[in-house]
Amino acid sequence: MSAIVNLLLRPLGMSWQQEIERFLIKGTVDQVRKRVGGARLMPIRAVEITGPSPAGDRSCAFLAELTDLEYLRLHAAELSDIEAIQALPRLTQLSITRVAKRQSIAVDLAALTTLARLDTEWFVGAVSLFGSVSISDLCLTKDPQPTSDALARLSRLRSLRLAAGGLREVRAVGQLRELTWLALLNMRRLEDFGGLRGHPSLSYVWLEGCPKLNTLEILADMSSLETLRILDCGDLTGVEALGRLPHLRHLHIHGLTRAVAHDWAFLRAMPKLESVVVKGMAKAESEYWQARNRGYDLLRGDLRGRKRGP
Structure with a gap:
């Protein structure tokens, strides 16, 4: 038709x-x-x-x-x-x-x-977006600001995608209590991920091209996290912190990234896990999850609560 x-x-x-x-x-x-x-x-x-x-x-x-x-x-x-x-x-x-x-x-x-x-690349004058009282879905590219303070003003945000920007920290993310979907992409200078620790509402986190991530400890105690997607972030320690994510369903770590753990068996004890694909996982654990994995949508657009434009 x-x-x-x-x-x-x-x-x-x-x-x-x-x-x-x-x-x-x-x-x-x-x-x-x-x-x-x-x-x-x-x-x-x-x-x-x-x-x-x-x-x-x-x-x-x-x-x-x-x-x-x-x-x-x-x-x-x-x-x-x-x-x-x-x-x-x-x-x-x-x-x-x-x-x-x-x-x-x-x-x-x-x-x-x-x-x-709002989906925008940074321009002279773009700073006015941080005065908005209505934006719930923001995709922002090439923001040169090194601090995240301005983001805290967008209290209605449910979905946030930051790419190729100059941020060194994301502390303000911890103040966005309605945020359910987060992507940090090609954030080469980002070194302080503390705003994610214990976040109560984030259900989806996608980290890609963040070479200073280093450890997954910063993801501990996120009570709503269901999908974790990490690509091209280098070697990662603190994998055991994933055991403190009670609602984790999908774990996807690959590309130029290798997760390091002494024992991967703790993942089997996580009752809600449906799919695990992790580069660096012990062979026996990898084979176990290959046989058990269910299909899943890595982008999880449903968590935004609305359709995206073309």
């Missing part, structure tokens, strides 16, 4: 996007501006701008007129007037990617009071 609908919508430059459950207008800024003009009789709820047209009008000022817009994705480099999005009263999902180096965007993200999900 969706294929037929998309065929009928093609002359308008629109398509049905199952991932966001909305009709989407997509193209360069000039193409979107033109297509929006041809669809005036329809409530336009989703737009993706892939960048400027050669020698075209790079302004996004027309977005202010799309008062029904709920989903917006911008490839920001070379676009102008992006601050027009502040006039959107129903915007719930915003993605700002492909940001130019040192690009400045004069937008107050805290003014978007309906915004629930």
Whole structure:
């Protein structure tokens, strides 16, 4: 059915996007501006701008007129007037990617009071996001700040993904009491993981490319943790701390990572474990879990409580 609908919508430059459950207008800024003009009789709820047209009008000022817009994705480099999005009263999902180096965007993200999900690369002006009272799902890339203090202001966060940033510590994560899903990816400077210890609500933790992790002791006593995914973090000690995770169901450690333990048998005594794949595990234990493992979804998007955009 969706294929037929998309065929009928093609002359308008629109398509049905199952991932966001909305009709989407997509193209360069000039193409979107033109297509929006041809669809005036329809409530336009989703737009993706892939960048400027050669020698075209790079302004996004027309977005202010799309008062029904709920989903917006911008490839920001070379676009102008992006601050027009502040006039959107129903915007719930915003993605700002492909940001130019040192690009400045004069937008107050805290003014978007309906915004629930934000996926953005860092830009000059992005600090305004930490004033938001509504964001529950944040993906933030290349944040240069070394401390996590600003994150503590986002008290409604349920899902947090930080990538390729300058953080040296994540102490503020311990203050995010509603957080259930966390990914720390390619955080080369991160050395203090203390904010994770004993976190009461985290159900999913994904650590990748964090070479200063060193020990799993920092994951002890996380009473809600169900899925632990660790990749490319070097040698890890303190594996026995995993025995203090009463609800752990899925344990996945591999890539450029090797976990070191004197005795792996304690995992067999953990009643809720369903699947274990660990690089460095003793052969007998590895074979035991290969025979016992159940299928599982490593990304566990269900823990976010909502669908992600395309």
